[in-house]
Amino acid sequence: MNLNGTAALVTGAGRRIGRVIALALAERGADIIVHCYQSRADAEETAGQVNRLGRRAMVLSADQRDWNAVESLCRQAWDTFGGIEVLVNSAAVYRRTPLGDIAESDWDEMLDTDLKGPFAFARFLGPRMKERGCGKIISISDTAARMIWPGYIPYCVAKAGVDAMTRGLARALAPEVQVNAIAAGTVLWPDGFDAHQQEQALGHVPLRRAGSPADIARAVCFLVEHGDYITGAVLPVDGGRHLEG
Numbered sequence: 080m081n082l083n084g085t086a087a088l089v090t091g092a093g094r095r096i097g098r099v100i101a102l103a104l105a106e107r108g109a110d111i112i113v114h115c116y117q118s119r120a121d122a123e124e125t126a127g128q129v130n131r132l133g134r135r136a137m138v139l140s141a142d143q144r145d146w147n148a149v150e151s152l153c154r155q156a157w158d159t160f161g162g163i164e165v166l167v168n169s170a171a172v173y174r175r176t177p178l179g180d181i182a183e184s185d186w187d188e189m190l191d192t193d194l195k196g197p198f199a200f201a202r203f204l205g206p207r208m209k210e211r212g213c214g215k216i217i218s219i220s221d222t223a224a225r226m227i228w229p230g231y232i233p234y235c236v237a238k239a240g241v242d243a244m245t246r247g248l249a250r251a252l253a254p255e256v257q258v259n260a261i262a263a264g265t266v267l268w269p270d271g272f273d274a275h276q277q278e279q280a281l282g283h284v285p286l287r288r289a290g291s292p293a294d295i296a297r298a299v300c301f302l303v304e305h306g307d308y309i310t311g312a313v314l315p316v317d318g319g320r321h322l323e324g
Protein backbone atom coordinates (compact mmCIF):
# COMPACT_ATOMS: atom_id res chain seq x y z
CA MET A 80 0.00 0.00 0.00
CA ASN A 81 1.27 3.45 -0.89
CA LEU A 82 0.63 5.69 2.12
CA ASN A 83 0.40 8.90 0.12
CA GLY A 84 -3.08 10.34 0.49
CA THR A 85 -4.22 7.74 3.04
CA ALA A 86 -5.57 8.24 6.55
CA ALA A 87 -4.23 6.23 9.47
CA LEU A 88 -5.80 5.97 12.91
CA VAL A 89 -3.22 5.22 15.61
CA THR A 90 -4.49 4.49 19.11
CA GLY A 91 -2.51 5.67 22.11
CA ALA A 92 -0.62 8.05 19.81
CA GLY A 93 -0.10 10.83 22.34
CA ARG A 94 2.99 9.28 23.85
CA ARG A 95 5.75 6.71 23.65
CA ILE A 96 5.48 3.97 21.00
CA GLY A 97 2.13 5.11 19.56
CA ARG A 98 3.51 8.59 18.87
CA VAL A 99 6.57 7.22 17.08
CA ILE A 100 4.36 4.98 14.91
CA ALA A 101 2.08 7.91 14.05
CA LEU A 102 5.02 10.09 13.02
CA ALA A 103 6.58 7.31 10.93
CA LEU A 104 3.31 6.84 9.02
CA ALA A 105 2.99 10.61 8.56
CA GLU A 106 6.57 10.81 7.23
CA ARG A 107 5.54 8.30 4.58
CA GLY A 108 2.54 10.34 3.50
CA ALA A 109 -0.43 9.40 5.71
CA ASP A 110 -2.75 11.85 7.43
CA ILE A 111 -3.14 10.83 11.06
CA ILE A 112 -6.02 10.46 13.48
CA VAL A 113 -4.27 10.72 16.84
CA HIS A 114 -6.27 8.76 19.36
CA CYS A 115 -5.65 9.39 23.04
CA TYR A 116 -7.42 8.72 26.30
CA GLN A 117 -6.16 11.07 29.02
CA SER A 118 -3.02 12.55 27.42
CA ARG A 119 -4.76 15.27 25.41
CA ALA A 120 -1.85 17.73 25.57
CA ASP A 121 0.63 15.07 24.44
CA ALA A 122 -1.73 14.09 21.62
CA GLU A 123 -1.94 17.73 20.48
CA GLU A 124 1.87 17.77 20.44
CA THR A 125 1.88 14.62 18.24
CA ALA A 126 -0.65 16.29 15.93
CA GLY A 127 1.55 19.39 15.72
CA GLN A 128 4.51 17.23 14.72
CA VAL A 129 2.37 15.52 12.05
CA ASN A 130 1.38 18.95 10.70
CA ARG A 131 5.03 20.00 10.57
CA LEU A 132 5.61 16.95 8.33
CA GLY A 133 3.01 18.42 5.99
CA ARG A 134 0.18 16.03 6.83
CA ARG A 135 -3.26 16.59 8.30
CA ALA A 136 -3.91 15.48 11.87
CA MET A 137 -6.91 15.27 14.13
CA VAL A 138 -6.91 14.48 17.85
CA LEU A 139 -9.79 12.41 19.19
CA SER A 140 -10.05 10.91 22.65
CA ALA A 141 -11.98 7.89 23.84
CA ASP A 142 -11.83 5.30 26.58
CA GLN A 143 -11.42 2.22 24.41
CA ARG A 144 -13.14 0.02 26.97
CA ASP A 145 -16.36 1.73 25.86
CA TRP A 146 -17.60 0.46 22.48
CA ASN A 147 -20.00 3.37 22.00
CA ALA A 148 -17.19 5.88 22.56
CA VAL A 149 -14.94 4.02 20.11
CA GLU A 150 -17.72 3.80 17.55
CA SER A 151 -18.50 7.52 17.65
CA LEU A 152 -14.76 8.38 17.46
CA CYS A 153 -14.34 6.11 14.43
CA ARG A 154 -17.45 7.51 12.76
CA GLN A 155 -16.23 11.10 13.23
CA ALA A 156 -12.75 10.25 11.94
CA TRP A 157 -14.09 8.28 8.96
CA ASP A 158 -16.43 11.11 7.95
CA THR A 159 -13.78 13.81 8.40
CA PHE A 160 -11.11 12.04 6.36
CA GLY A 161 -13.48 10.41 3.88
CA GLY A 162 -12.35 6.93 4.92
CA ILE A 163 -9.51 5.31 6.85
CA GLU A 164 -7.01 2.94 5.23
CA VAL A 165 -4.83 2.01 8.23
CA LEU A 166 -5.63 1.16 11.84
CA VAL A 167 -2.81 0.67 14.34
CA ASN A 168 -3.89 -0.56 17.77
CA SER A 169 -1.15 0.54 20.15
CA ALA A 170 -3.04 1.75 23.26
CA ALA A 171 -2.92 -0.63 26.21
CA VAL A 172 -2.40 -0.89 29.93
CA TYR A 173 0.41 -2.91 31.48
CA ARG A 174 1.29 -3.60 35.07
CA ARG A 175 2.32 -6.42 37.34
CA THR A 176 -0.60 -8.36 38.82
CA PRO A 177 0.71 -11.13 41.11
CA LEU A 178 -1.84 -13.85 41.70
CA GLY A 179 -2.08 -13.20 45.42
CA ASP A 180 -2.95 -9.52 45.00
CA ILE A 181 -5.05 -9.44 41.89
CA ALA A 182 -8.50 -7.83 42.02
CA GLU A 183 -11.43 -8.43 39.70
CA SER A 184 -11.01 -4.83 38.55
CA ASP A 185 -7.41 -5.57 37.41
CA TRP A 186 -8.65 -8.43 35.24
CA ASP A 187 -11.51 -6.35 33.81
CA GLU A 188 -9.33 -3.30 33.13
CA MET A 189 -6.66 -5.25 31.31
CA LEU A 190 -8.93 -7.50 29.28
CA ASP A 191 -11.24 -4.61 28.39
CA THR A 192 -8.48 -2.16 27.47
CA ASP A 193 -5.98 -4.50 25.84
CA LEU A 194 -8.32 -6.90 24.02
CA LYS A 195 -11.85 -5.54 23.82
CA GLY A 196 -10.53 -2.08 22.87
CA PRO A 197 -8.56 -3.17 19.78
CA PHE A 198 -11.51 -5.34 18.75
CA ALA A 199 -13.87 -2.38 19.10
CA PHE A 200 -11.79 -0.33 16.62
CA ALA A 201 -11.42 -3.24 14.19
CA ARG A 202 -15.07 -4.17 14.43
CA PHE A 203 -16.11 -0.72 13.23
CA LEU A 204 -13.34 0.01 10.71
CA GLY A 205 -12.61 -3.49 9.31
CA PRO A 206 -15.92 -4.05 7.49
CA ARG A 207 -15.84 -0.51 6.10
CA MET A 208 -12.28 -1.00 4.80
CA LYS A 209 -13.38 -4.28 3.26
CA GLU A 210 -16.31 -2.63 1.55
CA ARG A 211 -13.94 0.03 0.17
CA GLY A 212 -11.62 -2.69 -1.14
CA CYS A 213 -8.45 -2.17 0.92
CA GLY A 214 -7.07 -1.68 4.41
CA LYS A 215 -4.41 -2.68 6.91
CA ILE A 216 -4.97 -3.42 10.57
CA ILE A 217 -1.95 -3.87 12.82
CA SER A 218 -2.08 -4.48 16.55
CA ILE A 219 0.90 -4.14 18.86
CA SER A 220 0.98 -7.36 20.79
CA ASP A 221 3.72 -8.61 23.09
CA THR A 222 6.19 -11.46 23.04
CA ALA A 223 4.76 -12.23 26.51
CA ALA A 224 1.58 -13.48 24.83
CA ARG A 225 3.42 -16.73 24.04
CA MET A 226 5.10 -17.09 27.40
CA ILE A 227 2.34 -15.95 29.78
CA TRP A 228 4.50 -14.49 32.56
CA PRO A 229 3.08 -15.67 35.89
CA GLY A 230 3.18 -12.19 37.48
CA TYR A 231 1.32 -10.65 34.53
CA ILE A 232 -1.41 -13.17 33.65
CA PRO A 233 -4.26 -10.78 32.67
CA TYR A 234 -1.96 -8.68 30.44
CA CYS A 235 -0.49 -11.78 28.78
CA VAL A 236 -3.91 -13.37 28.31
CA ALA A 237 -5.21 -10.16 26.75
CA LYS A 238 -2.26 -10.07 24.33
CA ALA A 239 -2.71 -13.79 23.53
CA GLY A 240 -6.29 -12.79 22.73
CA VAL A 241 -4.98 -10.05 20.43
CA ASP A 242 -2.97 -12.69 18.53
CA ALA A 243 -6.07 -14.89 18.22
CA MET A 244 -8.19 -11.89 17.24
CA THR A 245 -5.63 -11.07 14.53
CA ARG A 246 -6.01 -14.51 12.98
CA GLY A 247 -9.81 -14.34 13.14
CA LEU A 248 -10.02 -10.84 11.65
CA ALA A 249 -7.52 -11.78 8.94
CA ARG A 250 -9.92 -14.47 7.75
CA ALA A 251 -13.09 -12.45 8.25
CA LEU A 252 -11.77 -9.42 6.34
CA ALA A 253 -9.90 -11.24 3.52
CA PRO A 254 -9.10 -10.72 0.77
CA GLU A 255 -9.39 -6.93 0.83
CA VAL A 256 -7.94 -6.16 4.27
CA GLN A 257 -4.69 -7.53 5.73
CA VAL A 258 -4.63 -7.97 9.50
CA ASN A 259 -1.38 -8.58 11.39
CA ALA A 260 0.19 -8.12 14.81
CA ILE A 261 3.65 -7.27 16.06
CA ALA A 262 4.88 -9.17 19.10
CA ALA A 263 7.06 -6.50 20.67
CA GLY A 264 9.77 -7.31 23.15
CA THR A 265 11.23 -4.83 25.59
CA VAL A 266 11.12 -1.44 23.97
CA LEU A 267 10.56 1.13 26.70
CA TRP A 268 11.05 0.10 30.30
CA PRO A 269 8.04 0.31 32.61
CA ASP A 270 8.28 2.97 35.33
CA GLY A 271 10.31 1.83 38.33
CA PHE A 272 12.36 -0.84 36.51
CA ASP A 273 15.84 -0.45 38.03
CA ALA A 274 19.21 -1.15 36.37
CA HIS A 275 19.44 -4.62 37.93
CA GLN A 276 15.99 -5.61 36.67
CA GLN A 277 16.86 -4.27 33.22
CA GLU A 278 20.07 -6.27 33.13
CA GLN A 279 18.21 -9.41 34.21
CA ALA A 280 15.56 -8.94 31.53
CA LEU A 281 18.15 -8.38 28.80
CA GLY A 282 19.88 -11.60 29.85
CA HIS A 283 16.96 -13.40 28.14
CA VAL A 284 17.29 -11.43 24.90
CA PRO A 285 19.62 -13.09 22.37
CA LEU A 286 20.43 -9.72 20.78
CA ARG A 287 21.38 -8.44 24.28
CA ARG A 288 19.70 -5.05 24.08
CA ALA A 289 16.30 -3.46 24.29
CA GLY A 290 14.55 -2.44 21.11
CA SER A 291 13.39 1.08 20.36
CA PRO A 292 10.03 2.57 19.40
CA ALA A 293 11.58 3.12 15.97
CA ASP A 294 12.07 -0.66 15.61
CA ILE A 295 8.32 -1.15 16.15
CA ALA A 296 7.41 1.75 13.85
CA ARG A 297 9.61 0.34 11.07
CA ALA A 298 7.86 -3.04 11.38
CA VAL A 299 4.45 -1.32 11.20
CA CYS A 300 5.51 0.59 8.08
CA PHE A 301 6.87 -2.60 6.51
CA LEU A 302 3.56 -4.43 7.08
CA VAL A 303 1.57 -1.48 5.74
CA GLU A 304 3.72 -0.68 2.72
CA HIS A 305 5.08 -4.08 1.75
CA GLY A 306 2.76 -6.57 3.45
CA ASP A 307 0.12 -7.00 0.78
CA TYR A 308 0.63 -10.80 0.81
CA ILE A 309 0.94 -11.11 4.61
CA THR A 310 -2.14 -11.62 6.74
CA GLY A 311 -2.88 -13.29 10.06
CA ALA A 312 0.79 -13.09 11.06
CA VAL A 313 2.24 -12.22 14.45
CA LEU A 314 5.69 -10.81 13.73
CA PRO A 315 8.16 -10.93 16.62
CA VAL A 316 10.18 -7.71 17.00
CA ASP A 317 11.85 -8.68 20.25
CA GLY A 318 15.57 -9.25 19.69
CA GLY A 319 14.86 -13.00 19.73
CA ARG A 320 13.30 -12.99 23.23
CA HIS A 321 10.67 -15.56 22.15
CA LEU A 322 13.42 -18.10 21.42
CA GLU A 323 14.44 -18.30 25.07
CA GLY A 324 11.14 -19.46 26.55
Ligand SMILES: NC(=O)c1ccc[n+]([C@@H]2O[C@H](COP(=O)([O-])OP(=O)(O)OC[C@H]3O[C@@H](n4cnc5c(N)ncnc54)[C@H](OP(=O)(O)O)[C@@H]3O)[C@@H](O)[C@H]2O)c1
Pocket residue numbers: 090091092093094095096097114115116117118119141142143144168169170171172173192196219220221222263264265266267268
Ligand atom coordinates in the same frame (compact mmCIF):
# COMPACT_ATOMS: atom_id res chain seq x y z
N1 LIG B 1 6.80 -0.53 26.17
C1 LIG B 1 7.26 -1.72 25.80
O1 LIG B 1 8.44 -2.03 25.97
C2 LIG B 1 6.31 -2.71 25.18
C3 LIG B 1 6.71 -4.05 25.07
C4 LIG B 1 5.87 -4.96 24.46
C5 LIG B 1 4.63 -4.56 23.98
N2 LIG B 1 4.25 -3.26 24.10
C6 LIG B 1 2.95 -2.85 23.58
O2 LIG B 1 3.14 -1.75 22.69
C7 LIG B 1 2.04 -0.84 22.82
C8 LIG B 1 2.57 0.56 23.16
O3 LIG B 1 3.37 0.48 24.32
P1 LIG B 1 3.66 1.76 25.23
O4 LIG B 1 4.62 1.34 26.27
O5 LIG B 1 3.95 2.93 24.36
O6 LIG B 1 2.21 1.92 25.87
P2 LIG B 1 1.76 2.79 27.15
O7 LIG B 1 2.55 4.03 27.19
O8 LIG B 1 1.74 1.92 28.34
O9 LIG B 1 0.23 3.07 26.77
C9 LIG B 1 -0.12 3.60 25.51
C10 LIG B 1 -1.38 4.41 25.64
O10 LIG B 1 -2.51 3.58 25.96
C11 LIG B 1 -3.54 4.49 26.27
N3 LIG B 1 -4.60 3.91 27.09
C12 LIG B 1 -4.50 3.38 28.34
N4 LIG B 1 -5.75 3.05 28.79
C13 LIG B 1 -6.63 3.39 27.81
C14 LIG B 1 -8.04 3.33 27.67
N5 LIG B 1 -8.83 2.83 28.64
N6 LIG B 1 -8.60 3.77 26.53
C15 LIG B 1 -7.83 4.28 25.53
N7 LIG B 1 -6.50 4.38 25.59
C16 LIG B 1 -5.90 3.94 26.73
C17 LIG B 1 -2.88 5.65 27.02
O11 LIG B 1 -3.38 6.84 26.43
P3 LIG B 1 -3.38 8.25 27.24
O12 LIG B 1 -1.95 8.47 27.63
O13 LIG B 1 -3.89 9.21 26.23
O14 LIG B 1 -4.28 8.09 28.43
C18 LIG B 1 -1.38 5.44 26.76
O15 LIG B 1 -0.70 6.60 26.36
C19 LIG B 1 1.12 -1.43 23.88
O16 LIG B 1 0.10 -2.17 23.23
C20 LIG B 1 2.02 -2.35 24.68
O17 LIG B 1 1.32 -3.40 25.30
C21 LIG B 1 5.06 -2.32 24.69
